[in-house]
Amino acid sequence: MFTWLKNKTELQKLQYHYCKLMKSAYKLALTDKDKSDLLHKKANEILVEIKEMERQLT
Numbered sequence: 001m002f003t004w005l006k007n008k009t010e011l012q013k014l015q016y017h018y019c020k021l022m023k024s025a026y027k028l029a030l031t032d033k034d035k036s037d038l039l040h041k042k043a044n045e046i047l048v049e050i051k052e053m054e055r056q057l058t
Helices: 010-029 033-057
Strands: none
Touching: 010 033
16 A cells, blocks of 8 residues: 555665666667667666575565
8 A cells, every 4th residue: 555655675666767777778769879779788787686686685
């Protein structure tokens, strides 16, 4: 009922940040390829962290 009161885990924060970066990179790809590539690179670094955290949890 009060899910908005729960604190997000570090994994959920990283997943949200990854999703946000990927959306931004996609939108920028239409106008500025270099900035889009930079955001995509940052998103991939976060994805590596997410996978590492998921591997440690299992």
